[in-house]
Amino acid sequence: MSGGRTVRADDVAPRPWPNGGGTTRELARAGDGSWRISLATIESDGPFSLFPGLHRLLTVVEGPVLDLTVDGVPQVVEPQRPFAFSGEAEVVASVPEGPVRALNVIADASVAAYCTVLELGRGSALPLAVDQAAYVITGEARGSLVIGPGEVAGRGTVAVVTVEAG
Structure with a gap:
């Protein structure tokens, strides 16, 4: 390198999700706030936070598959395969094979x-x-x-x- x-993820203090269902570590953010990159630890089943007006890109970087239900549609997110969805979508996660860490990009429509x-x-x-x-x-x-x-x-x-x- x-x-x-x-930025070492372990040097960044975890913060609770807006809905309280998990934690994330913010690794980078645009100066104007138009995007951020974070690392989330998903240890149990439950809903994702809503981010109205934004879009999301999630990539599992540690652990097995992540099952998501996005606006009622089941999705299997395999490790190292990016998955995009709307920040307004109702998303419920399930970790059937154990905890995962996911790299997240959350951005506004201009990005x-x-x-x-x-x-x-x-x-x-x-x-x-x-x-x-x-x-x-x-x-x-x-x-x-x-x-x-x-x-x-x-x-x-x-x-x-x-x-x-x-």
């Missing part, structure tokens, strides 16, 4: 958010643009968010988040 700012999970080889270096951050899922810096511009280097798995203001 080099360049950019690095397009993307997440791509990549495997890096031991000699790899992944450059990050100013509108990108990479959460290290496995590797030397596991549990850290590297905020661009900068790079992530070395063997491991990363979830690269890109936030594009419209």
Whole structure:
């Protein structure tokens, strides 16, 4: 890892969800508040908080599958497969195989958010643009968010988040 700012998730104090149903660690936020990246621990079944007027992108980065019911429609969110939904949706989570940690991007309508999970080889270096951050899922810096511009280097798995203001 080099360049950019690095935030270790374990160094960020957990905060309760707005609905009190779990905790999250805010890792990064836009200066204008138009988006945020956080890491949530989901240990038990229950509803997600509502975020009217915003959209969400969730990626399971630790643990098994996460079952969600989004506006009455069942969804299975597999590890390392990003899942997008409206912040206004009524979402109920179930952790049938045990707790999970999920990387979340919550953004307003003026921001397009993307997440791509990549495997890096031991000699790899992944450059990050100013509108990108990479959460290290496995590797030397596991549990850290590297905020661009900068790079992530070395063997491991990363979830690269890109936030594009419209």
